[in-house]
Amino acid sequence: MTNETINLYVDDLRDCPDGYIVARNIQEAIHYMEKFKVHILSLDHDLGEDYDGNLLPTGYDLVKIHL
Template sequence: MNIYLDDLRDCPEGFTIARTMDEAITLFEQHEVDILSLDHDLGEDNEGNLLPDGYDFVKYFCENGLMAKKIYIHTDNGVGRANMYETLKGAQKRGFIHPDIEIFHYSITVNRYTGE
C-alpha cells in the first residue's frame, strides 16, 4: 500500500489517502506500506485548534519503528519539510528506524487541489 497523508490535496493515483494522523496510524497498523508521502500542515478542528501535523506523525513513526520502503515529503511548508526530513534522517542514523528506508525531501507526485 502507498499512503498519502494530506488534509486537502487530491489523492494521487496508486495511493490511499489519510486525512489525519490517526487515519495514517490505522493504515500502518493494518497494511504493509511501500511508499509514504507526507504533508506537514493537517488543518484545524471545529474550534480552530491545530490538529496533529505531519511532523507529529514523523515523531510517531520514529518512536514506534514503523516501516515504509520510501518516504517522500510533499509539503509546501519549508520549515515543516526540513524538520520532518532531518528528524527521519537522524532517527535512521541512530537506529530508531530501518536503515534501508529511502527518504526524499521532495514530492513523488504532482500536488493537486480541486476542492472535491
C-alpha cells in the first residue's frame, strides 16, 4: 500500500465525479483499496448482473468483506 490517498467511486454505470477514481465492480474496488489509502468511499448498492443474470456483489458486500 502506498501513502497516496484517493477518493473511490464504486458504480457500474454512472459517470465518475471529479476528484474520484472509479471502480466498476468489487474486484476493481478491492484492487484500489489494497493499493491506496481511501479518504472517501462512495458505494453504489446494485452493481449489476453476470452473464447468467445472477446479481453481482454489491457495495454493501464490499463493506462486509473489507471494512
